[in-house]
Amino acid sequence: MSRFVLSLHTPPSDHDTTQRLVKFANACLAQGHTIDAIFLYQQGIYHASTHFDLSSDELQISALWQQLADRKINLMLCVTAAEKRGLDIKNTGVFAVAGLAEFAMLASDADKWVQFK
Numbered sequence: 001m002s003r004f005v006l007s008l009h010t011p012p013s014d015h016d017t018t019q020r021l022v023k024f025a026n027a028c029l030a031q032g033h034t035i036d037a038i039f040l041y042q043q044g045i046y047h048a049s050t051h052f053d054l055s056s057d058e059l060q061i062s063a064l065w066q067q068l069a070d071r072k073i074n075l076m077l078c079v080t081a082a083e084k085r086g087l088d089i090k091n092t093g094v095f096a097v098a099g100l101a102e103f104a105m106l107a108s109d110a111d112k113w114v115q116f117k
Contacts, residue, residue, distance in 0.1 A: 001032045002111040007103070008044035009117045012052065015059045021116040022064050029071060036110055038068065039103045040077040040095065045087055048077045048095040062093070069094040076103065 006025060010017040025035055040047055047061060054060060069075055076098040082089050089097050107113040 001034065002028075003034045003036055003109070004028055005036050005039065005103075005107045005110040005113045007039045007041050007113070007115050008047065009042040009115065011043040011046045012049075012061050017116050018047070018059070018061060018064065022068065024114065024116075025068060025073065035073050037074040037076050037103070037106050039098070039106075040075075041081055041103075042078075045077045045082045045085060048082070048092040049087055050091055050093060065094050078103070 006021060008017070008021055012018065021038070025038065028035055046052075047065065054062075065075060075095045077087075077092060077095045079089060079097045079099055082092075082097065
């Protein structure tokens with residue numbers, strides 16, 4: 001089976017890309033593959049923000065991330081991208097703060113790196 005690293009580059013308002021990543025991750029796991037990490041980069045870091053409130057009829061993004069965290073997937077966000085965009089890196093919920101070097105090491109060790117843009 002393969003080891004994957006996924007990266008998300010789009011903001012929470014891009015529901016299609018977020019849902020594609022979640023479906024891809026669940027399909028990988030269902031087929032016995034491993035996801036070493038999901039890395040939030042560029043506008044994707046806003047998924048870790050606690051400063052947006054979604055109405056009940058919108059995609060509940062926080063619940064999707066919690067479900068992936070419950071499956072023991074390492075959820076990470078780029079510290080540089082977060083600081084550059086003013087995200088509070090001390091309050092990131094289920095996401096761990098990491099650098100690009102850490103992401104690069106994970107991606108180089110994985111069999112496949114899949115970007116969602």
